[in-house]
Amino acid sequence: xxxxxxxxxxxxxxxxxxxxxxxxxxxxxxxxxxxxxxxxxxxxxxxxxxxxxxxxxxxxxxxxxxxxxxxxxxxxxxxxxxxxxxxxxxxxxxxxxxxxxxxxxxxxxxxxxxxxxxxxxxxxxxxxxxxxxxxxxxxxxxxxxxxxxxxxxxxxxxxxxxxxxxxxxxxxxxxxxxxxxxxxxxxxxxxxxxxxxxxxxxxxxxxxxxxxxxxxxxxxxxxxxxxxxxxxxxxxxxxxxxxxxxxxxxxxxxxxxxxxxxxxxxxxxxxxxxxxxxxxxxxxxxxxxxxxxxxxxxxxxxxxxxxxxxxxxxxxxxxxxxxxx
Amino acid sequence: xxxxxxxxxxxxxxxxxxxxxxxxxxxxxxxxxxxxxxxxxxxxxxxxxxxxxxxxxxxxxxxxxxxxxxxxxxxxxxxxxxxxxxxxxxxxxxxxxxxxxxxxxxxxxxxxxxxxxxxxxxxxxxxxxxxxxxxxxxxxxxxxxxxxxxxxxxxxxxxxxxxxxxxxxxxxxxxxxxxxxxxxxxxxxxxxxxxxxxxxxxxxxxxxxxxxxxxxxxxxxxxxxxxxxxxxxxxxxxxxxxxxxxxxxxxxxxxxxxxxxxxxxxxxxxxxxxxxxxxxxxxxxxxxxxxxxxxxxxxxxxxxxxxxxxxxxxxxxxxxxxxxxxxxxxxxxxxxxxxxxxxxxxxx
Numbered sequence: 001x002x003x004x005x006x007x008x009x010x011x012x013x014x015x016x017x018x019x020x021x022x023x024x025x026x027x028x029x030x031x032x033x034x035x036x037x038x039x040x041x042x043x044x045x046x047x048x049x050x051x052x053x054x055x056x057x058x059x060x061x062x063x064x065x066x067x068x069x070x071x072x073x074x075x076x077x078x079x080x081x082x083x084x085x086x087x088x089x090x091x092x093x094x095x096x097x098x099x100x101x102x103x104x105x106x107x108x109x110x111x112x113x114x115x116x117x118x119x120x121x122x123x124x125x126x127x128x129x130x131x132x133x134x135x136x137x138x139x140x141x142x143x144x145x146x147x148x149x150x151x152x153x154x155x156x157x158x159x160x161x162x163x164x165x166x167x168x169x170x171x172x173x174x175x176x177x178x179x180x181x182x183x184x185x186x187x188x189x190x191x192x193x194x195x196x197x198x199x200x201x202x203x204x205x206x207x208x209x210x211x212x213x214x215x216x217x218x219x220x221x222x223x224x225x226x227x228x229x230x231x232x233x234x235x236x237x238x239x240x241x242x243x244x245x246x247x248x249x250x251x252x253x254x255x256x257x258x259x260x261x262x263x264x265x266x267x268x269x270x271x272x273x274x275x276x277x278x279x280x281x282x283x284x285x286x287x288x289x290x291x292x293x294x295x296x297x298x299x300x301x302x303x304x305x306x307x308x309x310x311x312x313x314x315x316x317x318x319x320x321x322x323x324x325x
Numbered sequence: 326x327x328x329x330x331x332x333x334x335x336x337x338x339x340x341x342x343x344x345x346x347x348x349x350x351x352x353x354x355x356x357x358x359x360x361x362x363x364x365x366x367x368x369x370x371x372x373x374x375x376x377x378x379x380x381x382x383x384x385x386x387x388x389x390x391x392x393x394x395x396x397x398x399x400x401x402x403x404x405x406x407x408x409x410x411x412x413x414x415x416x417x418x419x420x421x422x423x424x425x426x427x428x429x430x431x432x433x434x435x436x437x438x439x440x441x442x443x444x445x446x447x448x449x450x451x452x453x454x455x456x457x458x459x460x461x462x463x464x465x466x467x468x469x470x471x472x473x474x475x476x477x478x479x480x481x482x483x484x485x486x487x488x489x490x491x492x493x494x495x496x497x498x499x500x501x502x503x504x505x506x507x508x509x510x511x512x513x514x515x516x517x518x519x520x521x522x523x524x525x526x527x528x529x530x531x532x533x534x535x536x537x538x539x540x541x542x543x544x545x546x547x548x549x550x551x552x553x554x555x556x557x558x559x560x561x562x563x564x565x566x567x568x569x570x571x572x573x574x575x576x577x578x579x580x581x582x583x584x585x586x587x588x589x590x591x592x593x594x595x596x597x598x599x600x601x602x603x604x605x606x607x608x609x610x611x612x613x614x615x616x617x618x619x620x621x622x623x624x625x626x627x628x629x630x631x632x633x634x635x636x637x638x639x640x641x642x643x644x645x646x647x648x649x650x651x652x653x654x655x656x657x658x659x660x661x662x663x664x665x666x667x668x669x670x671x672x673x
Contacts, residue, residue: 052643078640079640079642080637080640081643083596084595086590086592086595087592087595087596088497088586088588088590088592088593089402089582089585089586089590089593092585092586093395093399093633093634093637094637096395096398096399097392097395097634097637097638098637099391099395100386100389100391100392100394100395100634100638101384101385101386101387101392101638102385102386102389112497112588112590114497114499114588115497115499115586115587115588115590116586117587118505118586118587119585138499141499141501144501184495184496185496185497212495214592
C-alpha cells in the first residue's frame with residue numbers, strides 16, 4: 001500500500017493531465033455551438049473545404065460563418081477542412097462523417113476532381129443535397145456514377161487568361177515563362193493552366209516549364225528554385241494560386257532576380273496584396289472566396305426549400321492589380 | 326443539451342479521461358498473468374467506450390450504427406500498417422517509409438488494373454509484392470549494412486514516394502467499381518470487407534507475436550539484442566523479415582485505401598507512418614522495444630479514429646483538433662514511459 005501512495009505522490013502524469021485541462025480551457029471554443037441547433041428543425045449545412053493552411057479557405061470559412069451569423073434562423077453550419085491540399089482520404093472521411101452525423105446539405109470544395117465522387121454519390125443517395133464549389137468535379141466520373149452535382153464557381157480559365165494578359169503586356173515576344181500548376185487532377189488547376197497558356201500563346205511567349213507545386217507554398221519555393229537554375233533567363237512565373245506565387249516570390253528573391261522575373265498568381269489572399277502594392281507580384285485574380293461558400297450555401301438552401309433546381313452557376317472573377325487595389 | 330462547465334466538453338475532457346483510464350490500466354499487477362494481459366487491453370477498451378459515450382452526449386447522431394460503420398470502414402489501411410509497425414517497433418526499430426510504400430504499392434495496383442487490365446485478384450498481390458520488396462530493402466540495408474533503421478526508412482520514404490509519383494504520372498487514377506467493392510459497406514451488415522480483412526490480419530498478427538517462436542524471438546531481440554545473439558538466435562533474418570512484413574502490409578493497406586477513393590492517389594498514405602506510430606504507442610507497445618501487442622495497436626487505431634470522428638461530428642475547429650490529438654499521443658507516451666519505469670522499480 002505504501003509503495004502505491006508513494007507513486008501517487010510523485011505523479012507527473014497527473015499534473016500533466018490537470019495542466020492540459022487548464023490549458024485547453026483557455027482555448028477558443030467557437031466550433032462547438034453548432035451541434036445543438038439540429039433539434040430546432042433548421043437545416044444543417046456542412047461546409048467541407050480543402051486545406052485550412054491555405055488562407056483562401058480560411059477566408060471562405062469566415063465568409064460562410066458571417067453569413068450564418070446573419071441568417072441564424074434559416075440554417076446552422078458545420079465547417080471542416082483537411083490538413084493539406086493533397087489529403088484526399090481525409091476529405092473522403094469528412095464527407096462520410098457528415099453523412100453519418102446527418103446533415104441536410106454538403107457544400108464541398110473537392111481536393112480532387114475524381115476521387116471524391118464516390119463518397120459524394122453516397123451522400124446524395126442518402127438524401128443529402130450536394131453542391132460543388134471552387135474545383136469542378138470530373139464530368140465523366142460523375143456520369144459514370146450517376147451523380148448529379150451542380151457546380152457553383154468561377155470560370156477559372158477566363159480568370160487565369162485575364163491575369164496572364166496583364167503579364168503579357170509587359171513581355172516581349174519570345175520571352176521565357178514558367179507555369180506552376182496546382183494538383184494536376186483538379187479541374188480548376190487544369191483550367192488555370194489552360195488560361196495561362198492561352199494568354200502566353202497570344203503574347204508569343206515561350207513556355208519553358210510547367211510543373212506542379214500541388215497548390216503549396218513550400219513546394220512552389222523548391223520547384224521555382226529549380227526552374228530558375230535551369231532557365232537563367234526566365235522572364236516570368238505564372239502561379240495557379242497565391243500560395244504558390246508567394247513560394248515563387250521567395251525563390252526569386254533568394255536568387256536575386258527580382259527585377260528580371262515577374263510573378264502572377266490567383267486567389268487574392270491578403271498576404272499577396274502587400275506584394276502587389278510594392279510590385280513584387282504583378283497581378284492576381286479574386287474569386288471572392290468568402291462569397292463562393294455563401295453562393296454554394298444559398299444554392300443548397302434553395303434546393304432544400306424546394307425552390308431551385310440543381311444547375312451550374314458561374315461566379316464572378318475580378319482582376320487585381322496595383323491600380324485596382 | 327445540459328449547461329456544463331467548459332472542461333466537461335469532449336475536446337477538453339477526452340484527454341483527461343484517456344489519461345485517467347491509462348492510470349487505472351497501469352495499476353494492474355505487473356506479473357505476466359492472463360489477467361494483466363487482459364487488463365492492458367481492458368484499459369484501452371475502457372478508453373474507447375468512454376470516448377464513445379462522451380461524443381454520444383455532446384455530438385449529434387454519434388451513437389448510430391452509421392457512425393460506427395463509418396469509423397470501421399475508415400480504419401482498415403491504418404490498422405494493417407499499425408500491425409506491421411508493431412512488429413518493427415518491438416524489435417526496437419522504426420519504419421518511417423510505410424506511408425510512402427503504401428503510395429508506391431497503390432501506384433503499382435493502379436498500373437496493373439488500369440494500364441495492364443488486371444483484375445483486383447492479381448493486382449492486389451502485386452501491390453503487396455511491391456511493398457514487400459521495399460520492406461526487404463529496408464531490412465537488408467539496416468541489418469546487413471548496419472545503418473540505423475530511422476535513416477534507411479527515411480530514405481525509402483522519399484524513394485517510394487518518388488516511385489509512386491512516377492507510377493501514377495503524378496495524377497490520381499480513377500479505377501471505379503473494380504476496386505470499390507473492397508471498401509464499400511456489405512449490404513445488411515454495414516461494415517466493409519476491408520475491415521473484416523484487417524481484423525483478420527490483427528488476429529493473425531497477434532497469434533504470431535504471442536504464440537509462435539518467431540514472435541518470441543522478435544520480443545527478445547527488441548528487449549536485448551546482444552543477449553538474443555549470445556543465446557544463439559540468428560537475429561538478422563528475423564529483423565529483415567519484420568521490415569518485410571511491414572512493407573507487405575503497407576501494400577495491403579494500399580488496396581484498402583484505394584478502395585475508399587475508388588482511385589489510386591500518388592499522395593496516398595502521406596503522414597500515415599506517424600499515425601501508425603501514435604496508434605502503436607497508445608496501444609501500449611514500448612518505443613524502446615521488447616514488449617507490445619498487436620491487439621493493443623488495433624485498439625489504438627480505433628481510439629484515434631473515434632477521436633477524429635467525434636471531433637469532426639462536433640465541428641470543432643482545426644487548431645483544437647490538432648491540439649487534442651497531439652496531447653493524447655504525448656500523454657500515452659508519457660504513461661508508457663512511466664509504466665516501464667515503475668515495472669523496473671517494483672520488486673519481482
